[in-house]
Amino acid sequence: MAKTRNYDGENVRIRPSRSSRPRSKDRPDYSKSVTALVIAVDRGRTSCLIEASGTVVTAMKARELGKQSVVVGDLVKLDGDISGDIGTLARVVTVAPRKNELSRTVDDSEKVEKRIVANIDQMAIVVAAKNPEPRHGFVDRALVIAFDQGIKPMLIVTKTDLGNGDEFLKPYEDLEVEIFKTKSLNTEAKSSLFKGDPLKNLRAELTGKVTVLLGHSGVGKSTLVNILSKGSAREIGEVNDVTGRGRHTSSSAVALELNPGWIIDTPGVRSFGVAHINPERVISSFPEFEQVIKHCPKNCSHDEASCALNDANYNKTLSDKSKSRLESLRRMLSAAS
Numbered sequence: 001m002a003k004t005r006n007y008d009g010e011n012v013r014i015r016p017s018r019s020s021r022p023r024s025k026d027r028p029d030y031s032k033s034v035t036a037l038v039i040a041v042d043r044g045r046t047s048c049l050i051e052a053s054g055t056v057v058t059a060m061k062a063r064e065l066g067k068q069s070v071v072v073g074d075l076v077k078l079d080g081d082i083s084g085d086i087g088t089l090a091r092v093v094t095v096a097p098r099k100n101e102l103s104r105t106v107d108d109s110e111k112v113e114k115r116i117v118a119n120i121d122q123m124a125i126v127v128a129a130k131n132p133e134p135r136h137g138f139v140d141r142a143l144v145i146a147f148d149q150g151i152k153p154m155l156i157v158t159k160t161d162l163g164n165g166d167e168f169l170k171p172y173e174d175l176e177v178e179i180f181k182t183k184s185l186n187t188e189a190k191s192s193l194f195k196g197d198p199l200k201n202l203r204a205e206l207t208g209k210v211t212v213l214l215g216h217s218g219v220g221k222s223t224l225v226n227i228l229s230k231g232s233a234r235e236i237g238e239v240n241d242v243t244g245r246g247r248h249t250s251s252s253a254v255a256l257e258l259n260p261g262w263i264i265d266t267p268g269v270r271s272f273g274v275a276h277i278n279p280e281r282v283i284s285s286f287p288e289f290e291q292v293i294k295h296c297p298k299n300c301s302h303d304e305a306s307c308a309l310n311d312a313n314y315n316k317t318l319s320d321k322s323k324s325r326l327e328s329l330r331r332m333l334s335a336a337s
């Protein structure tokens, strides 16, 4: 075990209080610690993959990290027992700066946000064509977050054996967001209806990337990852017949290997935190409107009558596609406010 704390000997029962912790110049040297990828977090325990050796190590956050969160997708440094043997516990001693992160709101007042994943390349927003019913509000909020964080979004419509989802998808057709449809995933493995690989296009899009699946409970995220990732056995839950809602079967996020690439299954989210969205970053995903927005009043929210985007003459010049995209942009900006 690396030499980390000289006060933690077997005979010492009382740990020094926080205030008497060693000052930074005396802190342990972590330069020899090992880099790992966090692939699961469950009640304070993290599963970390040491990519160089393929070992999965269970670790706890070191006290020195304080309030710093450790989430799936984080690149961390591990110290202590990194053998990965059953019963051993390593320590997460540092978390590398994140390129992006997603959080969900914990309570209905939407004040408390809990980080769920970090360092992702793509966001797959999963809705079911039916059971549970898809909701535009959810998709719009997820899209806003993706655009704000610079994460490529895509839409996956599951359960298209129960409905085609076309009506629901209309507002997203002109967004240049890829849409994938899946059906009868729950019976696919047994069904002889499926010749070849019905998920071929989706697999191609996911290969070599880190993709997070986000969606309401019961839309079929875990069902999907079980098919996409060999060796995954995520538990699957029924949708309640009376309420039409899922049962929140998955309780924590888990990254599963795609070889190459990762897919992250998350628990069904009710809502996202959109409090810190930067409208300018969202608009930058719609470059055709950047020019006209320069004529907006100072500090324009782009959700007000005097916004340049509302100019009647300007709107007359727009193609049908641009009109539809502008409508989407507006919906997203108001979803974020």
Ligand SMILES: Nc1nc2c(ncn2[C@@H]2O[C@H](COP(=O)(O)OP(=O)(O)OP(=O)(O)O)[C@@H](O)[C@H]2O)c(=O)[nH]1
Pocket (backbone or CB within 6 Å): 158, 159, 160, 161, 162, 182, 183, 184, 185, 186, 215, 216, 217, 218, 219, 220, 221, 222, 223, 224, 235, 236, 237, 238, 239, 246, 247, 248, 249, 250, 251, 266, 267, 268, 269
């Ligand atoms: N008809 C139909 N049912 C499906 C399909 N995919 C999944 N299901 C069913 O939908 C239900 C919910 O699936 P899960 O995979 O547990 O859903 P989830 O999104 O992981 O839910 P949470 O973990 O609660 O967030 C299960 O009964 C699945 O069998 C599909 O393509 N068609």
Ligand SMILES: [Mg+2]
Pocket (backbone or CB within 6 Å): 221, 222, 223, 234, 235, 236, 249, 250, 266, 267, 268
């Ligand atoms: Mg699940």
